[in-house]
Amino acid sequence: MNHLVISCIGPDQTGLVDTLSKIISKHQGNWQVSSLHHLSGFFAGVIEVAVASEKSENLISELKAISGLSCQIEMAEPNLPDVVSNLVLEITANDRPGIVQEVSSVIHHQSGNLLKLVSSTNSAAHSGQELFKAKVQIAIDDKSVDALINALENIADDLMVDISR
Known part of the structure; x- marks a missing residue:
């Protein structure tokens, strides 16, 4: 069994998810995890599919041939251990350029892995x-949780962090 990570982007149009799901189903792929979005008139999505090794090449070829949709497909290692998230943060702040970089940098420097x-x-x-x-x-x-929360809250006076586990 192969695990494919499929990243797609293209101008949004009715039926794109239906087209993707039909192709995956046609090749007996199992749609496992996905994140699909409409962003500024574009469809953008990431999908993980489990598919029999002998069906992978045809599935990949057909996905890449979808008109108006650019798909990048990578083979994943399905035997890797699952990463368990032990912390969920809800962050609210006044919007400004660079806020995602500031937050991700603090998480990185506090030895956190942003999942x-x-x-x-x-x-x-x-x-x-x-x-x-x-x-x-x-x-x-x-x-390291307390130090992480402290560092995040020190980014700016207006940044609030709610924590759950």
């Missing part, structure tokens, strides 16, 4: 100020 980052911006209810919001999953040694 997942989902972010958005929207207007604050009363002020209309643009707010940055992110939900971050991190693997980190329990002894």
Whole structure:
């Protein structure tokens, strides 16, 4: 069994997910994990598919031939141990250029491994100020959690961090 990580981007159009799922199903692939988004008029997605070794090449060829969609496909090692996230952070701050770099740098320098980052911006209810919001999953040694939270909160006075495990 092969595990394929498929990254796709192209102008959004009705039926792209249906097209992807039909091709994967046609080759008896098992759609396992995905993150699909509409971003500024584009479809962008990452999908993990498990497929029999003998069907991989045809599946890859057909995915790469989808008109208007650019797909990059990599073979993953399915026997790697699962990484367990032991910390989920919800971050809110006034939006500004470089905030993702600041947050990711602090996580890196505190020996955390950023596993997942989902972010958005929207207007604050009363002020209309643009707010940055992110939900971050991190693997980190329990002894380093307090230092990480401290370092994150020291990025700026307006940055708030909510923690769950």
